[in-house]
Amino acid sequence: MRLSKYFLPTLKETPAEARIVSHRLMLRAGMVRQASTGIYSWLPLGLRVLQKIEAIVRDEQVNSGAQEILMPTIQSADLWKESGRYEDYGKEMLRITDRHGREMLYGPTNEEQITDIVRHAIKSYKDLPKNLFQIQWKFRDEIRPRFGVMRGREFLMKDNYSFDLDEAAGRHSYNKMFVAYLRTFARMGLRAIPMAAESGPIGGDLSHEFIVLAATGESEVFYHKDFDRFDAMAGDADYNSDLQPVVDHWTSLYAATDEQHDARKCPVPEADLVTGRGIEVGHVFFFGAKYSKPMGAVVQDADGNTVPLQMGSYGIGVSRLVGAIIEASHDQAGIIWPESVAPYLVGLINLRTDDEGCLKASEGLYAAFLKAGVEVLYDDRAERPGAKFSNMDLIGLPWQVTIGPKGLEKGVAEIKSRASGERTELKLSEVVKHFAHL
Amino acid sequence: MRLSKYFLPTLKETPAEARIVSHRLMLRAGMVRQASTGIYSWLPLGLRVLQKIEAIVRDEQVNSGAQEILMPTIQSADLWKESGRYEDYGKEMLRITDRHGREMLYGPTNEEQITDIVRHAIKSYKDLPKNLFQIQWKFRDEIRPRFGVMRGREFLMKDNYSFDLDEAAGRHSYNKMFVAYLRTFARMGLRAIPMAAESGPIGGDLSHEFIVLAATGESEVFYHKDFDRFDAMAGDADYNSDLQPVVDHWTSLYAATDEQHDARKCPVPEADLVTGRGIEVGHVFFFGAKYSKPMGAVVQDADGNTVPLQMGSYGIGVSRLVGAIIEASHDQAGIIWPESVAPYLVGLINLRTDDEGCLKASEGLYAAFLKAGVEVLYDDRAERPGAKFSNMDLIGLPWQVTIGPKGLEKGVAEIKSRASGERTELKLSEVVKHFAHL
Structure with a gap:
């Protein structure tokens, strides 16, 4: 995409209402625009990230057999x-x-x-x-929506529901989602720690929240320092095997949210306890027959008995993750996207659009990137170099490729890693090959 | 996907409320389930079709530069x-x-x-x-929702909006969408005829409806028989060229909906006029400053004058298209999916799950299809052959590959084209290669 044609309304100044860094950066980078209180329109750059996150979530759901x-x-x-929740849900439910x-x-x-x-569809074991x-928009009429897409009213969520004949099978379904969630967040470059949780309005007595650690997180969390040594679970998972050992491993150490932590009862010695801040990005519940019983969702078992389905439900905050990733990955200059969710892999900068050599080299690289299927955003605008660099830093593409007169004399482009800030040079002829292999 | 594990709640009997064939077939094939009046849940088979249609619509939008x-x-x-439409819109608007x-x-x-x-974002020419x-769910609170997803209350629509400096540029944007729509529908195997239309509540004075011909369509249409000789427009389009000749070509012949047709004033001799039935699947509007003026959407032109944006809007009924394609492509036995939108390309049928040879050959083919990236639905259930054949015909996958004892003796599988009914035999070793090339 050429920046000269892209709809990317970045802001010079940060709107006063944005109180956390992800909200500020999403507005400044032209990713979203507030439509009304707690409700956002996703502009092209933001939507690309949302869609990448959605694709990872979908892929891991399908891998797990959902x-x-x-x-x-x-x-x-x-x-x-029928379920008895209509009155319970209160004013957070948007009634129409x-x-x-x-009604x-x-x-x-x-x-x-x-x-x-x-x-209506399932009658037999x-x-x-x-x-x-499903991955679908939901609405919760929060009394005080805030923090941008982190706590909006209309939000995109992946929710799913498992149906099993008995509790043991239901527990296996729960474990599958537990593992799928670890994999999902790891693929986005996030460290998510599962913490035993209250089940709240969903119900049931087995429940974990997946919490992403971020200095600017919404709530305080407490966890054993050895979590830092855990593998991130992005390798293969065999969903047909017994997953209980994996779940046991990930729940073997102490981890609690502010609500549940009690310093006097905490089993972890102070020296081993990390206090940090976290953002809830996923929540899994097993609640057995809580809905199937009142609603008559029953099957015949192998002996001909009628039994209620054993159910679990599982949620990932897809739109919230966009904010959570930024909270976990940014610096003073802007966003730092992990490659897996970056809106584009490469930002190509032509430093001098008025220089024929720079123009020719940049256009050639751009065409070659497109041909190789590398996702590239090309700053072809007639702007000052400084403005171009700070814009690229703000929107946070993982790699910046800069074409300037000095480099061209040597036949090279400058490559900058957004995350490390490290700069290297690559021969022009090597650039596309280098990124096509990433 | 294995049918033994797939959530495909097909129905033996057609619910009485379904009055048109696409509604009946979508319910019977387990594609959707009514959630409440005019509101549907999309089950796995139906959602796959919806997503394929969505992908084609998206692709053609992106190709056109949107x-x-x-x-x-x-x-x-x-x-x-602000725009003055709040009162005008009436009870079809779901107010909350x-x-x-x-409000x-x-x-x-x-x-x-x-x-x-x-x-807020665009200030300059x-x-x-x-x-x-965007491709997003919309809601119109129809007084009498009917015809399943063809006239539901909650529906998925691709809508877009063009913004130009002057009328000539706006007209070019309109023409781009006109061409993109011809390509979009052609890729789905549909013959869509653009017909001059009333602009209704959207406004403006330039507007075309794209009508798909289908024997069971919702309204009567009248068009010149020479439309049958028009090319379907699925080749490349150069959106930077002047598209007016293409638009002129497609609007050179008479075509009118029931509402606009007047037999006494019709310029086409009776012998050249085809009367058929049609379904509206797209609608394009150019309405200039109708919204930009009252809402203050203005830019500075090259001379420093402030001028209102020239706008058009364009809609495709994405969820409606699922029904429209079925209306245009089915027979007594069920749906006949065009390959481009089929939920799976191939239905693999094991005729005899109790026969070791059939089981081994079927499992081998299934694994090979998956490895080759061919989308396959595998009927591995212990059902009668007759039930398997009629189920495959009902859900309408383009190709059926059947493994049975007689064929295996000759080392072949039977291939059936759902559209033509033609049966051929292919060596087992050739089957996957054959479909991987489609």
Whole structure:
């Protein structure tokens, strides 16, 4: 993409309402624009990141054996009356009356809706297990939306739901998601620590939150320092094997959120306890028959008995992750995207658009990048070098490739790693090859 | 995907409420399930088709130079009061009050929201032209939703918006979309005829509807028989060239919807006029300053004058297309998917799961298909051959590959084209290679 044509409305000044760094940087980098309180439009640069995160989440769901569906955003209130949550949910639920006076709502979560689908479609233990996921917009009418996309009202979430015949099978489904989540966050360059959690309005008695450590995180977390030595789980996973040892490993050390931490009861010696800040990016629940029983989602088991389905539900905050990654990866100059979620791999800078040699070399490189399938954003604008460099640092592409008159004399381009700041030179003829192999 | 594990709740009987063939077939093939009146959940098979259509629409938008963004589903009523459409829109707009008593709505279309984004971001003629598209769910609270996803309340739409300095440039943007639409529908195996149209609540005085011909279409259309000789426009398009000749060509012949056709004034001799039925799948509008003027979306031109942006808007009914393609392509036995949007290219049928040779050959083919990247749905269930064949015909995959004892004796699989019904035999060793090249 040529920057001269790109819709990238970066801001020189940071809007006063942005109180955390990810919100400030997303506004300044032209990634989003607030549409109304806690509701955002995603502009081209931001949407590319959102879509990359979505693709990783989808890929790991499919790898784990989950199947994708898509439920509507607008639900009938009737289902929520069946489960008993319609009154409970309070004002966070956006309630709607349609033209015929029917009570509807914008789904804040989908346990009822999926249970309704499954109770009509699955009748026998032979149809189990099933794990159905979706990536869909949700709405929670937060009383004080803040922190940009980190705590918005309309947000993109991956939610899925597992259905099993008995508790042991349900527990295996839970473990699969536990492992899939470790892999998902690791692929985004995040260190996420699973912490035993309250199950809140979803219900059930087995639940973990996945917390990303970030200096500017929303809440305080406490964890054993040995978590730093854990492998990040981005290798292969065998979802048919017993995953309990992996789950046991990841829950063997103490980790608690502010809400659950009690300094007097903490089993970890002070010297081994790390206090940091964290952001919740995923949450897994196993709640057995909490919804299937009242809603009549039952199957026949092998002996002909009718039993309620054992269910779990699992959520990843897809739009929130965009903010969380920035919180975990930025510096004074701007965002530092991990390659896996970067909107473009390479930022190509032509330092001198008025110089024929620079123009020719830059255009040639740009065409070669496109041909090689390397995602490249090309700053072909007639701007000052300083403005171009600071713009590229702000939007945080992993690699900057700069073409200038001095380098051209030697036949080289300058390569800068956004993360380390390290600069190297590469022969012009080597540049595209180098990045095509990344 | 193995059918034994797939969530594919096909129905033996057709629900009574389904009055058109696409609705009946989508329910019977387990593609969707009604969540509430005019609102559907997309099950795995249906979602795959929806995503393929979405990918083609996106690809042609990007090819034409449009840039993708994503606006929220929930909008503030304030913007609609600025444009003057808040009262006009009537009961089809789903109106919502949030917890703080603010008037919100579920977007039925996005002219106001995009104009708001652009008026803050684009200040100079140098930033033009711009064309921004999104693929997002919309809601129209139809008084009588019907025909399944063809006229649902919550529906997926590609909408985009062009911004230009003057009318001539705006007209070129309109022409680009006109051509992109011809290409988009042709890639889905559809014959879409552009027909001059009323602009309705969107406004403006230049507008075309793209109508797909289908025997069971929702409305009557009248068109010159020579349209049948027009090329389908799936070759390359040069969007930088003058596209007016292409648009002129496609609008040179008479074509009108029921609403606009007047038999007494029709310029086409009766012998040359085809009367058929059609489904609207796309609509393009050029409306100049209708929104930019009241909403203050202005730029400075080269002479320093402040001028309102010239805008067009363009819509494709992405979820509706799933129904439209089925209306245009089915037979008594079920759906006939064009390859470009088929949920899987190949349906692999093991006729005899209890036969060791059949099992081994089928499993081998399945593994080889996956390895070759061929999208395959494998019927590995212990069902009668008749049930397997009729299920494959119902869900309409383009190619059926059947492994049975008789064929195996000769070392062949039977290949059936769903569209023509033609059966051929292929050596087992040739099967995967054959489909990998399609």
